[in-house]
Amino acid sequence: MSVFEKIPEENKLYKGNNFFLIYDRYPVSPGHILIISNKKKSDYFSLSDEEKLELPDLIDKAKELIQQENFPDGFNIGMNCGEVAGQTVMHFHCHVIPRYKNDMEDPRGGIRHCVKGKGYY
Template identity: 50%
Template sequence: MNCPFCSNIEPVLQNDLSIAFYDIYPVNKGHLLIIPKRHVEQYFDLTIEERQAIDSLLFEGNALLDKKHKPDGYNIGINNGEVAGQTIFHVHVHLIPRYKGDMKDPRGGVRGVIPDKRTY
């Protein structure tokens, strides 16, 4: 297996079952990825314990980024499957800090994965 998330990760936060680290291609300053330590391709294949561990790091990451970067909001996202944009097949949750002015019109948020559906 040649998974970039299964080696050479420098954790920013971690617990028994999950790790948080900075995205090497960040959407915004502070963009974190949170993954299970166990190699699992799809979110729906995680155990309840792994989902709870990831959720715990989402909250810890939120507190860390609030203190360090003071964002004005967040997007939380998971690409589950190739058709949904997943390119690394190890579950990863994006915690993306958002800042006023980082996008002209942020309305629609994650709906922007299909640009024509973002505004309604």
């Protein structure tokens, strides 16, 4: 059983047809949200066409929820697919990471480096 299958209902910020949203337990920045598949699917490439079609709406919903409490200047949206790509929980999840001016010295490269020192846990 994946750790995502043990998440209490009260921790879910929003529920769609195929996914739910939660705050990341190890946030890179304030407001960091995960979009998690209801069914255990290993990564983006294992999602059905129906699930893939719903995902953009949930990215927008995550952005909306983040902006209710935080005032980011930008966003990183990312998925790690496979262990060698950095995936540690083999259950589909998409990161919606708010970014803030001066949260790192040089943001060039975007998701390649995200926020220095925050990519590891």
